[in-house]
Amino acid sequence: MYPTNRGILKPTNYEWSRFMKAPKYKVIINYVKEQITHGIWPVGSRLPSQRDLAKQFGVNRSTVVTALEELAADGLLEGKLGMGTIVINNTWTLMRSAPPVNWNVQVGRGTHQASLSTVQTINLAESDKSLIQLSKGELSQDLFPLEEMRSVLIKVGHELEPFGYEDPKGNRQLREAIAQYLAQKGIMVDASSILVVSGALQALHLISIGLLERESTVFLENPSYVQSLSTFQSAGMKLHGISMDTEGIIPEMIKEAHQSKNSVLYCHPNFHNPTGTLMGETRRHELLRLAETAQLPIIEDDVYGDLWLDSPPPSPIKSHDRHGNVLYLGSLSKSLNPGLRIGWVAGPEAVIDRLADLKMQTDYGSSSLSQRAAAEWLSSGLYEKHLTNVREHLKVRRNAALEALQKHLGNYAEWEKPEGGFFIWVKMNSDISLSDLYRKALAHGVLINPGRIYATQKMQNFRLSFANAPVEDLIKGIAILESLIED
Incomplete structure (x- = not known):
């Protein structure tokens, strides 16, 4: 059939x-x-x-x-x-x-809300290989370290012993490797304070059902990737978008909106999705001081932190946390490969115990083979070597995308140069219909992400990814956008 x-x-x-x-x-x-x-x-x-x-x-x-x-x-x-x-x-x-x-x-x-219809359409279209993918938040298959992955899997296979379900918090060897990796970022945590999850998105789901009450308020950047999901809303939380500037989310605006202790702050300091914004060190300290004063827990999402292109970003907010205010999320999905399904949460041990119990109820642990492979990548030095290669290629792609944008959309839009990550946040002139451009681009074989899926209000922006499409397709896709605008 x-x-x-x-x-x-x-x-x-x-x-x-x-x-x-x-x-x-x-x-x-x-x-x-x-x-x-x-x-x-x-x-x-x-x-x-x-x-x-x-x-x-x-x-x-x-x-x-x-x-x-x-x-x-x-x-x-x-x-x-x-x-x-x-x-x-x-x-x-x-x-x-x-x-x-x-x-x-x-x-x-x-009880779990459906994705927005536009998001569902995009999710389907991202598997269509005939489209030029200017939307996809995933590294190009050209950057997948196939030979190294084969070597890792062969090594793991040779060392394999009979195995079953892992420890509720995840494979001990992997958690120790993650702890050493985080120490290089200034985050000093023990393996017992780390939970292995199937990507950062699962971490958000566990947090939403395990740590927050219904009717809680989740403060987050406006726009934010989380607005395109229904994770918190389905658990009965309210999302409250906070305006951003060139440094990221604005602490004073959080302070003005923060009326109840029944709330949490989700933020994305490094190469924010979708805007690509990088938060400065001073702003990070301001956010942490606000959180400590207002008793506002922070969820720090750092899945793009390793993908800097010009210079390393400031230390994570978690590295300055001395009171257990910050839950730190990381993942190999963006920097290595999403197919491994390996991410982590670092935080107070009592919180990790709670989330580990919920994860066991959800899926009884992430794949044992993936965890062993991830441990080898992190502990052997292969991951750092891989990152060096990825940064070089992403920088070429970013620069090509910026050059094509200037050539083809310079008269119709504006944008900022991202210092890392995957995305360029393109703001179109007000007389151009973003919804029409999105639909016509899709009909002409180009997929972009309209800004409205990342905010509650209409936005005159679209998110352009330079991570997935080949350079020639990046240039071709941007040229097609120009022709559609002119038509």
Whole structure:
């Protein structure tokens, strides 16, 4: 049977040969019936758009319309205004009086909020290799250290002994390697104060359900990557965006808004996502003093901290923390590879114990093999060697993107040069519709992230990533944006 994009089933070669003997609209009818019959599209499901089906089957839209009309006449589908084409019956419920389970209703009853529709579209589009990826927050596969990873996995395999679930806080060898790595940043923590997680996003989820009450306030930069998620909101928290300047989040504005002790500050000092802003050392000290005075816990997200391009950033806020005010998040997903699924939280031991218990309830620990591989990367010196190579290549990509922006969008936008990370925050002229540019760019094979997914208000910005697309695609994609604006 059938896998393809969007969870749609694709017929096997045998089935294709059988189906393709029929008229094309019949092929589509048989395909849709198969999807319904096998429960891939249960009652209440929305079909792919006519455009998507036409593209999938290599036909024009009128052929798709003919097929859908016949299926509607058979009582299986119905077109609903604003919703598209919906499955209303399947081949056996047509003969039943009791209505079937509507999974769409069940999906809507879940406690965790769905992603924004634009975010869902972007998530799907980021797996489309035909698109120029100016959005993707992931290192290019060209920068994946394949030979070194093979060597690490072979070494780990040769040393492998029978293993099961790891310690609730994670593999001890990895936590000790992380502690040594953090010491180089001035963060002095013991392995017992470190929790291994499956990326920093899981850390945020554990914090949201394990440390914060419902109706708590999460202060964060405005804009912020966290606004594009539903992690805190689904746990009953309220997000309160705080304005930024060239140094990052503004402490005085936090102080003015901070009315209750039932709150926490999430911040992203190094190469902020999405703006690329780097927080200065003085601002970091100001934030820590505010947090200590106001009894405001800080979640410091430092997943891009190793990806400096011009000079190392100031020491993390956590390195100056003497009262356990700061939870420090790190990860190998941005700097090495997201497929390892290795990140960490460093903080007071009681907090780490609590989060470790919740992680055990969630997934009983991250992959043992990934943890052993990560420990080898951090303890052997391979990670630092890899970072040197990544920084060199990212700097070339950043400079190429900046040059292309100046050449093609200099008359239409403004931006700041990022000193590290992945992103350039591009602010378009006010007379240019960002939503139109996003949609038209996608239709012309270029994916960008519109600023509105990172804030509660409309923003005249988009996030451009220089980390993923080849240099020639970066230049080509930016040139296409220019042509779309001029048209």
